[in-house]
Amino acid sequence: xxxxxxxxxxxxxxxxxxxxxxxxxxxxxxxxxxxxxxxxxxxxxxxxxxxxxxxxxxxxxxxxxxxxxxxxxxxxxxxxxxxxxxxxxxxxxxxxxxxxxxxxxxxxxxxxxxxxxxxxxxxxxxxxxxxxxxxxxxxxxxxxxxxxxxxxxxxxxxxxxxxxxxxxxxxxxxxxxxxxxxxxxxxxxxxxxxxxxxxxxxxxxxxxxxxxxxxxxxxxxxxxxxxxxxxxxxxxxxxxxxxxxxxxxxxxxxxxxxxxxxxxxxxxxxxxxxxxxxxxxxxxxxxxxxxxxxxxxxxxxxxxxxxxxxxxxxxxxxxxxxxxxxxxxxxxxxxxxxxxxxxxxxxxxxxxxxxxxxxxxxxxxxxxxxxxxxxxxxxxxxxxxxxxxxxxxxxxxxxxxxxxxxxxxxxxxxxxxxxxxxxxxxxxxxxxxxxxxxxxxxxxxxxxxxxxxxxxxxxxxxxxxxxxxxxxxxxxxxxxxxxxxxxxxxxxxxxxxxxxxxxxxxxxxxxxxx
Ligand code: ADP
Numbered sequence: 001x002x003x004x005x006x007x008x009x010x011x012x013x014x015x016x017x018x019x020x021x022x023x024x025x026x027x028x029x030x031x032x033x034x035x036x037x038x039x040x041x042x043x044x045x046x047x048x049x050x051x052x053x054x055x056x057x058x059x060x061x062x063x064x065x066x067x068x069x070x071x072x073x074x075x076x077x078x079x080x081x082x083x084x085x086x087x088x089x090x091x092x093x094x095x096x097x098x099x100x101x102x103x104x105x106x107x108x109x110x111x112x113x114x115x116x117x118x119x120x121x122x123x124x125x126x127x128x129x130x131x132x133x134x135x136x137x138x139x140x141x142x143x144x145x146x147x148x149x150x151x152x153x154x155x156x157x158x159x160x161x162x163x164x165x166x167x168x169x170x171x172x173x174x175x176x177x178x179x180x181x182x183x184x185x186x187x188x189x190x191x192x193x194x195x196x197x198x199x200x201x202x203x204x205x206x207x208x209x210x211x212x213x214x215x216x217x218x219x220x221x222x223x224x225x226x227x228x229x230x231x232x233x234x235x236x237x238x239x240x241x242x243x244x245x246x247x248x249x250x251x252x253x254x255x256x257x258x259x260x261x262x263x264x265x266x267x268x269x270x271x272x273x274x275x276x277x278x279x280x281x282x283x284x285x286x287x288x289x290x291x292x293x294x295x296x297x298x299x300x301x302x303x304x305x306x307x308x309x310x311x312x313x314x315x316x317x318x319x320x321x322x323x324x325x326x327x328x329x330x331x332x333x334x335x336x337x338x339x340x341x342x343x344x345x346x347x348x349x350x351x352x353x354x355x356x357x358x359x360x361x362x363x364x365x366x367x368x369x370x371x372x373x374x375x376x377x378x379x380x381x382x383x384x385x386x387x388x389x390x391x392x393x394x395x396x397x398x399x400x401x402x403x404x405x406x407x408x409x410x411x412x413x414x415x416x417x418x419x420x421x422x423x424x425x426x427x428x429x430x431x432x433x434x435x436x437x438x439x440x441x442x443x444x445x446x447x448x449x450x451x452x453x454x455x456x457x458x459x460x461x462x463x464x465x466x467x468x469x470x471x472x473x474x475x476x477x478x479x480x481x482x483x484x485x486x487x488x489x490x491x492x493x494x495x496x497x498x499x500x501x502x503x504x505x506x507x508x509x510x511x512x513x514x
Contacts, residue, residue: 013139016044020143024150033150034059041143045136047124049104052112054120054151064125067102074099075109079121085109086137089129106130108137110144114152122147177241177262180248181210181223188257197235197262219243223258232265239266273341280335283328290328294321323460330464333395334447337471344392346475350504351388353425354379357416360394360401367405374413375405383418386425387504388476388496396472396480399465400429400492406459408433408489420498424478427494435486444482445470469494476502 020040027033034052038061042050049064053072060068068075078099079085086108087093090100100107109123122144124136168189171178177194181187187206190213194200198214205213214220216235221227222245233241241262248257297317300306306314336344361377368375397416404414412432419426436444440451450456450463466480473480473494484490496502 010135013044013135016040017139017142021146024146030151030154037143037147041124044139045124048127049125051123052120052147064104064127067100067104068123068125071100075123076121079109079111080118083111086132088131103127108132108140110140112144112148112151114148119148119151176264179260180257182257185210185224187213197239197241199236219260223260239264240269241265276335276338276341279331283331287328290321290325294318297321327462330468333468334464337468346389347391348387349390350385351390351393352385353418353427354383356394356397357418360397361416364401364405368414371405371410373405373408376415378415378417380419383420383425384498385504386496386498386502388502392472396469396494397427399469403465404429404431404433423498425496425498428491430489430491432489435488435490436482436484437486441482441484445480
């Protein structure tokens with residue numbers, strides 16, 4: 001070959017190598033890239049056949065492709081054992097000759113290795129003996145290395161794509177709305193349930209600023225971390241959701257997104273409302289028969305003389321009716337004061353808390369006496385008359401005095417106090433009873449919460465009293481709490497701010513002479 005022809009050939013090879021490199025760089029998939037690599041390699045090497053074998057696929061070009069195809073499996077195994085194969089004249093190479101059939105006379109095959117793993121084999125074959133030049137070897141080695149990296153990348157990309165598709169499929173079939181935003185408040189993901197809940201009709205909102213997609217201000221505040229997630233959210237279709245929001249960590253710089261999941265609690269809310277309505281209706285209907293049962297039972301001694309045994313029985317019936325009435329009143333009060341379904345509106349009127357406290361001491365004096373409990377009042381003189389719900393406040397304070405006597409062993413003492421402290425009216429009931437541990441104090445004011453304690457087992461109650469106390473205090477913009485030490489005693493407090501709606505008009509706000 002003349003020098004010029006060799007130079008031309010060298011340039012042609014370089015050109016084809018560049019073409020292959022560009023093709024790999026710009027390609028979007030193996031299907032599109034590998035046939036070009038195979039064909040360009042065949043041209044560059046002037047081979048009669050070039051074949052690229054992968055684990056599950058193969059690409060070939062040239063007249064010898066069919067003959068090469070027959071050797072796919074045997075050649076792959078040979079290469080993985082021995083590495084590159086170079087036979088300039090197969091007739092002189094008995095060891096590898098058996099791998100091939102047909103008119104193959106010369107062959108060079110190199111493994112495609114990426115990250116130490118053999119991805120496939122690239123082979124060039126000739127119909128005549130063919131001495132391989134260093135250029136041929138370099139060319140095949142470079143193409144094989146580039147193809148191996150491209151195949152490895154494609155596999156990795158495929159894995160990511162598959163897991164992304166899996167995630168998308170999971171989120172698409174999740175009934176709970178899910179919204180994910182990135183650190184720049186752009187939507188990364190919004191599943192079909194979220195589209196439905198938010199009434200979004202646009203096909204694809206990913207990449208859009210969250211503020212332009214979601215109109216619900218409370219949800220935007222949650223996503224932006226401007227609000228805490230204790231609230232519930234109702235959409236225009238009347239569904240109620242409990243939102244949960246959390247950070248999404250990302251390796252990208254500043255890439256800290258947020259994910260918002262809305263749990264549909266519409267069914268639970270409806271059930272809760274139905275249950276409350278049922279309990280309240282039943283309790284209400286039980287209340288009237290109890291009233292006249294109590295009337296007739298207390299009138300029994302007036303209709304005729306009763307012997308001692310009969311009197312005792314009547315007493316027991318009256319006590320039982322009083323207990324049932326108290327229970328039903330508590331159920332009704334708790335239902336009315338329910339923060340979600342309660343319909344109770346405070347019935348404010350001028351309320352004399354000093355008188356209320358004294359009344360309650362007198363009402364409970366008999367019960368206290370039975371246990372030899374010293375029940376007293378400690379009321380600051382000159383407490384103002386306030387604009388409060390007298391009936392509800394009386395029930396709340398009554399629950400506290402009732403509990404204090406119930407949970408104080410014989411011979412103890414209970415003090416009902418009322419005073420002004422830091423501009424608030426503070427009512428308290430102190431006892432020398434069983435006390436409550438710090439742990440039990442935490443959730444004491446929740447509905448149906450009762451302390452599990454051996455000494456309490458025989459004391460009747462359903463755990464609604466303190467919920468009512470707290471609700472009544474909060475409805476008056478105040479609060480209720482306890483300070484207690486086990487086996488020493490407890491003091492329950494109700495704080496009522498002496499301001500705003502709790503105050504009577506200036507002229508009515510007189511000082512009460514005690
Ligand atoms: P109930 O008395 O009907 O169980 P409450 O809501 O009034 O319901 O009280 C909740 C629980 O708090 C009671 O079961 C009791 O364990 C505890 N408790 C309430 N008052 C006192 C008190 N004065 N001393 C000790 N424990 C108390």
